[in-house]
Amino acid sequence: MDKPEKGNPADVQMSDPGKKSGKQPVTACLICAAFFGALGSSFIYGYNLSVVNAPALYIKAFYNKTWTERYGQPIAAETTTLLWSITVSIFAIGGLLGALCVPIIIKVLGRKGTLLLNNIFAIIAALLLSLGETAKSFEMLIIGRLIIGVDSGIALSALPMYLGEITPRHIRGSIGQFNSILICLGVFTGQVLGLPELLGQESRWIHLFSFLAVPAVLQLCVLPFLPESPRYLLMERRDEAAAEKAFQRFLGKKDVSQELEEVHAEARAQDNLQAASVLQLLKSPAVRWQLITIIVVMACYQLCGLNAIWYYTNGILSEAGFASNIIPYITLSTGAIETLAAIISGLVIERIGRKPLLIFGFAAMAFFFSLLTVFLNIQDTVSWMPYLSYVCILAVIASFCSGPGGIPFVLTGELFEQSYRPAAFMIAGTVNWLSNFAVGLLFPFIQVS
Structure with missing residues (x-):
């Protein structure tokens, strides 16, 4: 029987990080790969979580105008809500399709090649979304949201894999x-x-969607000049010379024999293993607890409700009692606080650890969501109660970004060996996007009720 997997063999064999590896400088090549890899991937995903929020009224008006011109009568309120929910939530369906495609694409193109190919989806989506009004077709907006979802689904699986391996x-x-x-x-x-x-x-408002092409083009301009994952080059392409050069650039040193040997050791341990399929991963007792961990954490990542805040911030703040003319500026503070919390989390994650940050983040979210529920129910009785609701929203966002917002993607790469990793990311992505779809589709109806 296989022994339970403890993590990557390379991780186990690494010397004490406080000694040799801890003194290695972080190279410009590694920072560029991380930044531009994320710019054309996770940045686009985040942008699409919030971009439909501000022009929501204009998009609904465009739907009504188009419907009236086509059918000679105004669109029903229920139909508007349904079309709007589909526009928001179909992004997650695209994400699911993208996540399902990842194992095949990365096997053929590699990690970096997959990220580069993915930019085509972003550019096509930007064209559809920005030309939909001109063409008087709300279907183009919905299809564009589907395609940008495919882009995000591929990105959120391929990028963490790439970053974890370099x-x-x-x-x-x-x-x-x-x-x-x-x-x-x-x-x-x-x-x-x-x-x-x-x-x-x-x-x-259509130019909000045109902007999607900017980070995709920037990634296309920079990423081709950066190396592919050395682990992919050595273990799957069997190209030791290219892997050595990649290690040298990412680590900033000439002697990378130790790193090459660690990857060779992992390759020897998996010589008799093909890349595991999803079914094989689900059946394997050796990685059962890792799989359960990833499924639970990924489901909680979406079902904790934060994407509902990102999708529908304006509506939530309006119902909390804030004047409509100041809501866009209040919304800005939510984005600022989440960015700050994510940066702080990145600075302390190696000292505090993954598990404590996850537990703290989810526990704090539960506490502040409970307070928010109380404050929203009594806000009509006290004039200053909306401000407490707003503070709770900020606290929920900061709690999420302190750990749950990024660690699930890091864990998926760390808990599985090379042969299991593509299937693990596919399962994690499937759970992530199905949960995202449920939140995006059901929240407007829950809010109305």
């Missing part, structure tokens, strides 16, 4: 948090550009 063990958590930080930065950017003074106007 990063030394002692800073893997911190570099992995680039995923979370750029998600938060993307959310914040969507909120800033959605301000009435910028693109949050009836005549400009």
